[in-house]
Amino acid sequence: MTKHRDSDTSKPSQVFGFAEYGSDRVAQFFTVSSPHPDADQVLVDMTASGVNPADIKVRNGERQGSVPVEFPMAMGREAAGVVLAVGDNVSHVAPGDRVFGAAAAGTGTFAERVLLSSSSTAHIPDGVSDAQAASIPVSIGTAYDALDELELPAGSTLLVLGAGGGVGTAACGLAALRDVRTIGVASNEKKELVEKLRATHIEKGDGWIERVRELAPEGVDAIIDAVGGETLREASTLLKAPGAIRSAADHQIAADLGGSAVQRRRTTPIFAEIAELINRGSFSPVISASVDLAHAAKAVAVVESGHAVGNVVITRGE
Numbered sequence: 001m002t003k004h005r006d007s008d009t010s011k012p013s014q015v016f017g018f019a020e021y022g023s024d025r026v027a028q029f030f031t032v033s034s035p036h037p038d039a040d041q042v043l044v045d046m047t048a049s050g051v052n053p054a055d056i057k058v059r060n061g062e063r064q065g066s067v068p069v070e071f072p073m074a075m076g077r078e079a080a081g082v083v084l085a086v087g088d089n090v091s092h093v094a095p096g097d098r099v100f101g102a103a104a105a106g107t108g109t110f111a112e113r114v115l116l117s118s119s120s121t122a123h124i125p126d127g128v129s130d131a132q133a134a135s136i137p138v139s140i141g142t143a144y145d146a147l148d149e150l151e152l153p154a155g156s157t158l159l160v161l162g163a164g165g166g167v168g169t170a171a172c173g174l175a176a177l178r179d180v181r182t183i184g185v186a187s188n189e190k191k192e193l194v195e196k197l198r199a200t201h202i203e204k205g206d207g208w209i210e211r212v213r214e215l216a217p218e219g220v221d222a223i224i225d226a227v228g229g230e231t232l233r234e235a236s237t238l239l240k241a242p243g244a245i246r247s248a249a250d251h252q253i254a255a256d257l258g259g260s261a262v263q264r265r266r267t268t269p270i271f272a273e274i275a276e277l278i279n280r281g282s283f284s285p286v287i288s289a290s291v292d293l294a295h296a297a298k299a300v301a302v303v304e305s306g307h308a309v310g311n312v313v314i315t316r317g318e
């Protein structure tokens with residue numbers, strides 16, 4: 001028997017999503033019946049949901065085979081909200097709790113009512129906003145996992161490619177906590193932001209590699225990559241020793257270069273650890289835009305431009 005809070009669980013839910021794969025033109029609002037949590041799922045009244053490049057790849061059909069989709073499918077892979085109901089196997093959160101987590105398989109989060117996978121659902125500490133919590137599972141979690149995998153000692157040098165975006169800003173901010181010297185490659189518009197995150201900014205574009213060489217003639221110890229392609233290939237020539245690459249953006253090239261994709265840990269304890277860093281004031285997510293669910297298309301367009309600053313969040317009821 002599902003444990004639930006009130007009649008909210010039977011209301012229809014507005015979702016922003018797609019009923020066929022395609023460009024931004026296939027994305028629209030649908031009214032669906034409120035989802036019901038399976039044994040290992042948590043139903044929440046969504047208050048905030050992060051927007052990420054992955055949402056666009058799923059909508060375009062680029063993730064078929066790895067991300068299950070059931071039409072009409074809401075976009076979005078992460079959310080915060082208030083628990084409405086939990087499945088039979090869920091005991092660590094209860095109706096009424098403020099929580100966040102990753103979307104349950106086959107579901108999305110740009111919706112009034114959202115299903116989270118219980119194994120990733122964590123409480124939101126009092127000092128953390130819903131928008132901050134909703135930005136943890138995808139981009140911030142990726143940066144956190146990459147840094148844990150690299151195990152860089154204090155004083156080592158990290159190169160972050162795409163330092164002004166969701167993964168990159170989190171990588172810079174979290175690396176600073178480890179006393180790692182960070183060099184962040186980003187467009188010039190993001191210079192101030194990157195420096196605020198205690199990284200040295202290098203302007204992307206022609207000559208960027210020479211600019212890094214000048215700054216770190218001895219080379220860099222590791223790379224966190226949120227860009228991929230030729231940029232990653234070029235960057236690898238800066239490594240003191242090959243292989244210390246963790247990529248969010250280009251698994252194939254990272255592997256070719258002896259590195260790897262970031263191995264994601266979408267679990268309650270890891271997400272709770274990150275939320276606690278924010279709660280203590282040790283780390284602050286960069287949220288450049290909060291857009292009401294009614295204007296979800298605008299938020300998606302910002303991320304789809306490829307030039308988003310930090311995290312973009314869709315919100316409700318603020």
Ligand SMILES: NC(=O)c1ccc[n+]([C@@H]2O[C@H](COP(=O)([O-])OP(=O)(O)OC[C@H]3O[C@@H](n4cnc5c(N)ncnc54)[C@H](OP(=O)(O)O)[C@@H]3O)[C@@H](O)[C@H]2O)c1
Pocket residue numbers: 052053054138139142161162163164165166167168185186187188190204205226227231248249262264303306307308309310
């Ligand atoms: N595996 C996972 O769990 C996971 C999780 C999160 C993200 N990802 C992937 O990682 C990638 C990045 O995600 P994100 O959330 O950080 O995206 P994002 O917020 O859009 O940021 C990407 C950033 O890269 C910058 N950029 C583009 N070309 C660049 C270049 N040549 N040099 C330096 N910077 C450049 C862009 O800004 P400017 O060009 O304006 O400077 C933008 O700020 C995406 O492919 C995403 O799908 C994977």
